[in-house]
Amino acid sequence: MSGVPADVSTSGVAGAPRATAQGFALDVAAVRSAYPALSDGWAYLDGAAGTQVPEAVIAAESAAYRQGLGNHGGFFAAAQRSAAHARAARQAVADLLGAPDPDGVVLGPSTTALTFRFADALAKTWQPGDEIVLTRLDHDANVRPWVLAAARAGVTVRWADPVLPSLDLPTEVVAAQVGPRTRLVAVTAASNVVGTRPDLPAIAAAARAASDQVLVYVDGVHAVPHGAVDMGALGADLMATSAYKWSGPHLAAVAGAPVLLADLHPDKLDSVVDVTPDRFERGTPPFAQHAGLAAAVDHLAGLLPGTGDRRARLLASMTAVEAHESGLLCRLLDGIAPMVHVERIGAPTRQAPTVWFRVRGMHPDEVAQACARARVNVWSGHNYAWELAGFLGIRESGSAVRAGMSCYTDPSDVDRLLEVLASLAGAGRR
Numbered sequence: 001m002s003g004v005p006a007d008v009s010t011s012g013v014a015g016a017p018r019a020t021a022q023g024f025a026l027d028v029a030a031v032r033s034a035y036p037a038l039s040d041g042w043a044y045l046d047g048a049a050g051t052q053v054p055e056a057v058i059a060a061e062s063a064a065y066r067q068g069l070g071n072h073g074g075f076f077a078a079a080q081r082s083a084a085h086a087r088a089a090r091q092a093v094a095d096l097l098g099a100p101d102p103d104g105v106v107l108g109p110s111t112t113a114l115t116f117r118f119a120d121a122l123a124k125t126w127q128p129g130d131e132i133v134l135t136r137l138d139h140d141a142n143v144r145p146w147v148l149a150a151a152r153a154g155v156t157v158r159w160a161d162p163v164l165p166s167l168d169l170p171t172e173v174v175a176a177q178v179g180p181r182t183r184l185v186a187v188t189a190a191s192n193v194v195g196t197r198p199d200l201p202a203i204a205a206a207a208r209a210a211s212d213q214v215l216v217y218v219d220g221v222h223a224v225p226h227g228a229v230d231m232g233a234l235g236a237d238l239m240a241t242s243a244y245k246w247s248g249p250h251l252a253a254v255a256g257a258p259v260l261l262a263d264l265h266p267d268k269l270d271s272v273v274d275v276t277p278d279r280f281e282r283g284t285p286p287f288a289q290h291a292g293l294a295a296a297v298d299h300l301a302g303l304l305p306g307t308g309d310r311r312a313r314l315l316a317s318m319t320a321v322e323a324h325e326s327g328l329l330c331r332l333l334d335g336i337a338p339m340v341h342v343e344r345i346g347a348p349t350r351q352a353p354t355v356w357f358r359v360r361g362m363h364p365d366e367v368a369q370a371c372a373r374a375r376v377n378v379w380s381g382h383n384y385a386w387e388l389a390g391f392l393g394i395r396e397s398g399s400a401v402r403a404g405m406s407c408y409t410d411p412s413d414v415d416r417l418l419e420v421l422a423s424l425a426g427a428g429r430r
């Protein structure tokens with residue numbers, strides 16, 4: 001425990017921490033022991049499609065059911081417990097994103113569902129001739145809802161394409177598409193396949209300099225699990241995140257300022273109270289998962305020993321997650337660099353720890369199958385990076401293979417993938 005201040009709490013999963021120049025390093029063995037599913041011996045490099053959950057999340061959900069839940073709005077204790085779970089989930093998301101106010105956190109089943117909801121609501125404020133800016137780097141969840149809403153509203157879609165071969169999304173490329181009629185810039189904080197992290201503060205500043213009516217909608221789904229986030233500093237008016245990418249349940253949230261939500265009127269039942277954030281949340285929510293979501297954020301905040309409020313502990317622990325995963329990313333990139341049969345797609349200047357690649361002469365599904373035989377979880381296909389796969393001309397040929405790091409990934413997971421890839425040298429048909 002050398003280097004650990006005496007007043008540091010060791011609650012959460014944090015084991016004996018190791019001090020580094022950046023702060024404390026994760027004790028990955030301790031982190032892994034919190035996730036029951038990891039004991040099956042597979043290498044889970046599929047976190048970009050959803051992580052495993054720690055025991056604390058499973059326990060929180062089952063405790064919520066054991067204690068008793070009621071539908072919201074009731075005068076009895078079970079209903080009030082449900083309302084408390086929803087409030088705790090909003091506060092947890094606000095702490096994770098650095099959101100301005102938990103009352104501006106809209107909870108929902110998925111980022112896709114919530115983005116459709118926001119697209120419909122925002123489109124009611126657009127006029128024919130207005131413009132929106134989308135990117136060909138983004139997951140389709142931050143593209144299609146806007147394309148469809150724009151078509152209905154008579155609004156022009158302007159596209160910002162990443163540059164080849166790095167697949168960076170330079171600020172100038174986005175800035176070239178914004179103008180005085182721009183109402184929305186929808187952009188990712190990190191590509192879910194090639195990892196590119198655009199310079200969001202600069203993009204948001206360029207958008208605001210060009211238009212006084214613009215909103216910046218940031219897809220934070222792939223960025224949030226991999227580092228500390230401050231949505232205000234990123235320039236996001238609205239930011240989406242999916243809890244199942246950061247050790248939580250299958251739930252999502254979009255956060256913004258309550259004053260912004262107050263101007264938006266999504267379709268809703270007449271019988272539903274016309275207040276925010278409730279009017280964005282359709283039907284009866286999953287209260288037990290709300291408890292799981294809050295437990296997931298507590299778990300992330302407890303990855304390192306720390307003091308201070310949950311936001312402060314999240315900033316420290318997610319900084320350590322980023323350092324840990326960056327080391328593993330380097331290990332993977334160094335490992336594939338000499339493999340002439342492995343073709344990496346993109347090489348962004350700043351990136352999340354996720355790599356997209358093809359193996360010469362093999363269909364990406366065949367590569368993923370070879371990995372599965374070695375008990376290594378990776379994904380093949382477009383992974384909903386639909387526009388990017390089309391832009392690169394690989395959509396029809398199976399797109400690529402994706403491997404990514406999570407807070408619980410250890411070097412042996414990466415090495416197992418590298419062994420499979422090495423064994424595929426010469427295995428291709430062409």
Ligand SMILES: Cc1ncc(COP(=O)(O)O)c(C=O)c1O
Pocket residue numbers: 048049109110111112113139141142188190191192219220221222242251252384
């Ligand atoms: C970057 C990114 N955006 C959006 C989504 C969609 O999230 P959800 O599955 O919650 O709709 C995903 C899911 O993979 C994603 O990776």
